[in-house]
Amino acid sequence: MSGSANVGVHVDHESKEDPALLAEFQRKIDAGELIEVDDWMPAAYRKGMLMMAEHHANSEIVGALPEGEWITRAPSLRRKLALTAKVQDEVGHGQMLYRVSQDLGKSRDAMLRDLITGKTKYHNCFNYPAPQWADIAMIQWLIDGAAIMNQKTLADGAYGPYVRTMRRINMEEAFHFKSGEDMVLTLMSGTKRQRDMAQEAFDRWWGPSLMFFGPPDKPNARQLPPMRWRMKTVTNDDLRQRFVDRFIPAALDLGLKIHVVTKDEHGFVTSKKPDDKIALNKDTGHWEFTSPDWDEFFRVIRGNGPCNAKRLALRRLSYEQGRWVRQAILNGSGSLPPAA
Amino acid sequence: MPDLPEHLKKPFVNMLLAAADDKLFLGHRNSEWTGLGPILEEDIAFSSLAQDDMAHASALYELAGSIDGRTPDELAFGRTAEQYRCAAIVEVPDEFDWATAIARRFFCNHFDLLRLTRFSQSAYKPLSDLARRLVAEQQVHVTHVDDWVIRLGTGTPESHKRMQQAMDAIGPLAPELFEPLDDLKPLVDAGLYPGSDFTMYDEWTATVEHVLGQAHLTVQMEVGSPDDRGGRRGVHTQYLAPMLDEMCEVYRLEPKAAW
Numbered sequence A: 001m002s003g004s005a006n007v008g009v010h011v012d013h014e015s016k017e018d019p020a021l022l023a024e025f026q027r028k029i030d031a032g033e034l035i036e037v038d039d040w041m042p043a044a045y046r047k048g049m050l051m052m053a054e055h056h057a058n059s060e061i062v063g064a065l066p067e068g069e070w071i072t073r074a075p076s077l078r079r080k081l082a083l084t085a086k087v088q089d090e091v092g093h094g095q096m097l098y099r100v101s102q103d104l105g106k107s108r109d110a111m112l113r114d115l116i117t118g119k120t121k122y123h124n125c126f127n128y129p130a131p132q133w134a135d136i137a138m139i140q141w142l143i144d145g146a147a148i149m150n151q152k153t154l155a156d157g158a159y160g161p162y163v164r165t166m167r168r169i170n171m172e173e174a175f176h177f178k179s180g181e182d183m184v185l186t187l188m189s190g191t192k193r194q195r196d197m198a199q200e201a202f203d204r205w206w207g208p209s210l211m212f213f214g215p216p217d218k219p220n221a222r223q224l225p226p227m228r229w230r231m232k233t234v235t236n237d238d239l240r241q242r243f244v245d246r247f248i249p250a251a252l253d254l255g256l257k258i259h260v261v262t263k264d265e266h267g268f269v270t271s272k273k274p275d276d277k278i279a280l281n282k283d284t285g286h287w288e289f290t291s292p293d294w295d296e297f298f299r300v301i302r303g304n305g306p307c308n309a310k311r312l313a314l315r316r317l318s319y320e321q322g323r324w325v326r327q328a329i330l331n332g333s334g335s336l337p338p339a340a
Numbered sequence B: 001m002p003d004l005p006e007h008l009k010k011p012f013v014n015m016l017l018a019a020a021d022d023k024l025f026l027g028h029r030n031s032e033w034t035g036l037g038p039i040l041e042e043d044i045a046f047s048s049l050a051q052d053d054m055a056h057a058s059a060l061y062e063l064a065g066s067i068d069g070r071t072p073d074e075l076a077f078g079r080t081a082e083q084y085r086c087a088a089i090v091e092v093p094d095e096f097d098w099a100t101a102i103a104r105r106f107f108c109n110h111f112d113l114l115r116l117t118r119f120s121q122s123a124y125k126p127l128s129d130l131a132r133r134l135v136a137e138q139q140v141h142v143t144h145v146d147d148w149v150i151r152l153g154t155g156t157p158e159s160h161k162r163m164q165q166a167m168d169a170i171g172p173l174a175p176e177l178f179e180p181l182d183d184l185k186p187l188v189d190a191g192l193y194p195g196s197d198f199t200m201y202d203e204w205t206a207t208v209e210h211v212l213g214q215a216h217l218t219v220q221m222e223v224g225s226p227d228d229r230g231g232r233r234g235v236h237t238q239y240l241a242p243m244l245d246e247m248c249e250v251y252r253l254e255p256k257a258a259w
């Protein structure tokens, strides 16, 4: 996975900034030039980019957790190796994005601490459970699929270090998506039990996938700083529409059914009915669908989702268990043992 | 496929399984750290090592399967606990303690380097070809883990104390890696597993103690009696069965299905 611009970056007004510098900054962005770390930038832009990159980095390393739980249970040698490598990639994305954030002025340790104390957030979708192997297939297909769509547009942004990181990450995300597609296809062409597992996991992940791109946009989204400064380049709703246009027909082709569901506080489906809005609108060329439950979205984002506490507890355990190692290695010679 | 005398097939496969099982469970145990390592850079490196180990296991299962007809997945996931040939040191949990994880890798990596080197001189060409490729990667593992042992052993008072505790806990299990397999002698005599366990043991102890000396760490190791039956002959610790139950949780739902 996974990152996102749906962090909801609230960028302050730039009124305190020197108008000439600001005009030049906007000119560069409008001309498609990249902003580099040492270039002049409005304070609000620096703060916003740091928030965005840090949120994205947090999402990568928290996103490693639900899938990491399944490494020891992957059902074949091939899947076991692929899943380990995939989770490792996500940690690598986190590392690259923390580096982008560090260059914007916040230390890695401060970021890891803010994450485990809940001061900063990570992507909402990782607060949902992955109780079956099929959930791993759905995460890699739907969530990594959504992440690619989002991150491709972020690679068109204006902040050079972030843009270059997105390009690198997207190559690996494409690989994750392919592996997810292969897992879903394998399950859907398997036994009845496997198909049922896949459908149940799809029912759990369809809602979080729709929410992936963030809440519906404000009407003036395109005029607000995040888009005017090309921190993001496409609105949440446009991204969501691209996603459903691709994934509704793909899911139907595979024999999956799209349901509107209700869930309990653990994120498990308690009731479901077919989404009868699902249809291709011949006039617009777009697929129609039932919007996800935005009340649930805001409840989960405020920390009351099914797995928020569990994910943070594991990150905290990792942070605390590793403290003596970091003290011995990083405070000692200052460098790491050679890479494997 | 080059000929392997009929009466040596079973012990030969058994020997490959011992090597593959060690690698599989070492990799399995270490893969649990992916996403949770103490430093992001090392999290990534350590995961690569775990993946190498599991990939080596997979290649060795494939070779064993080419002789006895089972698939790598059947060999990895489809046996009962007493049919595995791994040593106790790869079975015990590390309790999410980095010092234990490093200590375990240290003994196993040095052992594997010597074992793979002997494999690379085997008269059975498919094995010697494979092992030559794996030895190169194994050398990287050894360098990496030696570096960690030394840095933690000589890092802070706390890291030294933790490493010493891990050596005290894991060290005594390490010589069991040398428990003799059933019917190993005919394989040695036929040049399929050239060299001698005695020479290998001496070399292993000398290297291990040399590195531990640099790390200011000590270890107590005693070779057991050949009559003590352990993992090489299917007698396992209490940790193997639950680890297998977890590893095979999904596989066993539909053992014949593709996943």
Ligand SMILES: [Fe+2]
Binding pocket: A001, A002, A003, A060, A089, A090, A093, A169, A173
């Ligand atoms: Fe990622």
Ligand SMILES: [Fe+2]
Binding pocket: A001, A002, A090, A144, A147, A172, A173, A176
């Ligand atoms: Fe990914």
